[in-house]
Amino acid sequence: MKTKFYHLLNWSLPYLAICAMAYIVMYPQLISHGVILGTDSIFHFNRFYEAAKQIQQGNFSYFQSNYCFQQSGRVINAVYGPFFAYLNGALLGLLGTWFRYEVITNLIVYIGGGIGMYQLAIKAHSSRRFALLASLLFMNIGWLPRWELAQNMNAWGAMLAPYMVMCGINMLQDRQHPVHWLPLMTLMTIVIQIHLLSSIFFVVTLVPFFIIGLIRTTNRWEMIKETALAVISTIILTANVWGALLMLNLHNNIAGPADFNMLKNSLIPSQFTSTRAYLIYFCWLLFLIQFIYVCCHFKQSLVNTMVTIWGAIIVIFSSIWAPWEKLATAVPSLSHNLQFPSRLTVVAYPLLLLGVAISATTFVQGDHFPKLHLRRNITIGVLIFTIVQVFVPNTIDVFQRTARYQSTEVLNSSSAIAWVTDNRVRLRRSVHDLYPGQLITMVEKRSPDYLPVPKKFINKKYIRSFAYQDQIINHAAEYQHKVLPHGGLQLSWNASQAGRVRLPIITYHESQLTLNGHRLHNYQRSSIGAPFVHQRHGKNTVTLYFRVATWFKALIVISLVGLILLGLYGLYRFIRALPGFWQQITA
Structure with a gap:
C-alpha cells in the first residue's frame, strides 16, 4: 500500500x-x-x-x-x-x-x-x-x-x-x-x-x-x-x-x-x-x-x-x-x-x-x-x-x-472603450453581482469587427469604431429593446414628429426589418449598416430578424452531431483507459 x-x-x-x-x-x-x-x-x-x-x-x-x-x-x-x-x-x-x-x-x-x-x-x-x-x-x-x-x-x-x-x-x-x-x-x-x-x-x-x-x-x-x-x-x-x-x-x-x-x-x-x-x-x-x-x-x-x-x-x-x-x-x-x-x-x-x-x-x-x-x-x-x-x-x-x-481607473486599458457611467463603486460591484449583465451596460467597447459596410462607404476613409460609438452606443438607451421568440429583436420608441430617423441597430443582407407591421425592402443604411427609416408621430415599433440559409442550418446540424459523437467517443476511451492508467501510475 x-x-x-x-x-x-x-x-x-x-x-x-x-x-x-x-x-x-x-x-x-x-x-x-x-x-x-x-x-x-x-x-x-x-x-x-x-x-x-x-x-x-x-x-x-x-x-x-x-x-x-x-x-x-x-x-x-x-x-x-x-x-x-x-x-x-x-x-x-x-x-x-x-x-x-x-x-x-x-x-x-x-x-x-x-x-x-x-x-x-x-x-x-x-x-x-x-x-x-x-x-x-x-x-x-x-x-x-x-x-x-x-x-x-x-x-x-x-x-x-x-x-x-x-x-x-x-x-x-x-x-x-x-x-x-x-x-x-x-x-x-x-x-x-x-x-x-x-x-x-x-x-x-x-x-x-x-x-x-x-x-x-x-x-x-x-x-x-x-x-x-x-x-x-x-x-x-x-x-x-x-x-x-x-x-x-x-x-x-x-x-x-x-x-x-x-x-x-x-x-x-x-x-x-x-x-x-x-x-x-x-x-x-x-x-x-x-x-x-x-x-x-x-x-x-x-x-x-x-x-x-x-x-x-x-x-x-x-x-x-x-x-x-x-x-x-x-x-x-x-x-x-x-x-x-x-x-x-x-x-x-x-x-x-x-x-x-x-x-x-x-x-x-x-x-x-x-x-x-x-x-x-x-x-x-x-x-x-x-x-x-x-x-x-x-x-x-x-x-x-x-x-x-480598486483605483479610480478601475479598467487596465480604456482604448476603444465608451464609458456609460462615472459610478466606479457600482462598476466594481457589478463584477461580483449575480447579475453579470450590469457590467456590460456601464462600459462598452466601440469595436468595428464584422460590421456590414455599404458599397459606397468601402473606399471612404473614416474610423469605424468612432462611427459605431456615435451611431449605436450613444443612442441605444433612447429606445426600448425587447428580445422576441425565435431570435428576433424589437425596438420601440415614441416620436414627437414624423420624419427620417437612423436606428441604433445593424442590418445585413440577410436581415428582415419590419416597421410598424410593414416589411421594409429598400431602405438606406449608414456607413456601418445602421438603417434609416421613416417614423410616424407617436408610437413606433421595429422588429429585426436574421434569415439563416437552409444550407447553413444543415451545416450546424452536421457539426453539432459530429462534435457530440466525438465527445461520446472521447468519454468512452477515457473510461476504458482509467484502469490501465491507474495501474501504470501506482506500479
Whole structure:
C-alpha cells in the first residue's frame, strides 16, 4: 500500500507543482477579489454574456446579438468561436459572477498550458525534472498569462500550442505511423472553434514536420490517407465556423478588425517583462545558447534540431528584427488580420522550450563535464534562475492590474472603450453581482469587427469604431429593446414628429426589418449598416430578424452531431483507459 502511495505521489508531483505555480501567480487576484478588466475583457464578456442569456432564456439566435453589444443585432459570435462562446456562456451561468468566471478560466489556461508543455517534453524523451522546469517557464511568458492579465484570446491558442507540437513530434518519431488522424482532427477542431487565427499558426507550424515525416516514413500512402482523413473530418466538425464566414461574406462587405502598426507590435527584448510583445534579455540568452548547442550537435537529435531551428526562425520573424514595415506596405491586409507579429510566439515558445528541455536532459546525461552532479546542478540552476526572472514580473503585473481595479481607473486599458457611467463603486460591484449583465451596460467597447459596410462607404476613409460609438452606443438607451421568440429583436420608441430617423441597430443582407407591421425592402443604411427609416408621430415599433440559409442550418446540424459523437467517443476511451492508467501510475 505504501509503495502504491509513493508511486502515486511521485507521479503527481509535477502536476501539483504546475497547479501551485498557477495559484501563486493568481494569488494577488485571489486575496483581493479584484477583477482585471480591459478592452478585450469588455468585448469577450459581451460575447459570453450573449451566449449565457440565450441559454438561460432558451431563445437562440446564432447570428444576431440580441442581449449584448448594445442589443444592436450585430453579428459577432457566429464568426468568432461560436461553440466556445456558448461553452463560456454556460460556465458563466453556472458560476454566476465575472470574478468567479475569471478565476476558473485563468486556472484552466494556466494549468492546461503547463500540463501540455510538460507532456510535450516527456513525449520528446526529456527527463521529468527538465520537462517540469520548461513548463513552469512556459506558464510565465508570452501570451499564456495574457488571459489573466487582459483576456486576450491568443492565450487559449498558447494553451493548446504544446498539444499541437506533440502532433508534429509524432511525425518525426514514428516512421511507420507518423500521423494519427483522430488526435490531429480533435486538436484542430478545438482550436478552430476557439480562435481561428491560432489554427492558421498551427497549420503553418506543422508543415515542416509533415514534410520531414513524409520523407522519412516507411508508409507514405498511409500517412497521406491519415492526413486527408484528419483534414476532411476537421472541415466537417467545424462546418459551423467556415459556413458562417461564407454566408456572411457572400452578400455583405464585412469590416475587418482594426489596423495596427506591425513594427510597434513586434516582439521586443525587455529588461523586466516577458508577456505579450516582450521577452526578457535572459530568455533571449537562453534561446541563443540553445540554438548554438543545437548547431554544434545537430546530428544528436532530429527532434531537438527541428524544434530549435524552426522555433528560432519563428521567434525572429515575430520580432522587431523582421522587416514588418515593408511587409505591411506590401501586404496591407496583415495590419488588420495578423495585427500583432508577436502573436507568432504562441507557437515559437513551445518549440524553443521543448528544445531547451531536450538539450538539458542530454547535457546532464552526456560526457561534456567530468562530474554528473555539477553539470546537473548548473543546468537546473540556470533554468530556475530564468523561471524566477519571468515569474516575479508576471506576478507583480497581476498585483498591479488587480490593484488598479480598486483605483479610480478601475479598467487596465480604456482604448476603444465608451464609458456609460462615472459610478466606479457600482462598476466594481457589478463584477461580483449575480447579475453579470450590469457590467456590460456601464462600459462598452466601440469595436468595428464584422460590421456590414455599404458599397459606397468601402473606399471612404473614416474610423469605424468612432462611427459605431456615435451611431449605436450613444443612442441605444433612447429606445426600448425587447428580445422576441425565435431570435428576433424589437425596438420601440415614441416620436414627437414624423420624419427620417437612423436606428441604433445593424442590418445585413440577410436581415428582415419590419416597421410598424410593414416589411421594409429598400431602405438606406449608414456607413456601418445602421438603417434609416421613416417614423410616424407617436408610437413606433421595429422588429429585426436574421434569415439563416437552409444550407447553413444543415451545416450546424452536421457539426453539432459530429462534435457530440466525438465527445461520446472521447468519454468512452477515457473510461476504458482509467484502469490501465491507474495501474501504470501506482506500479
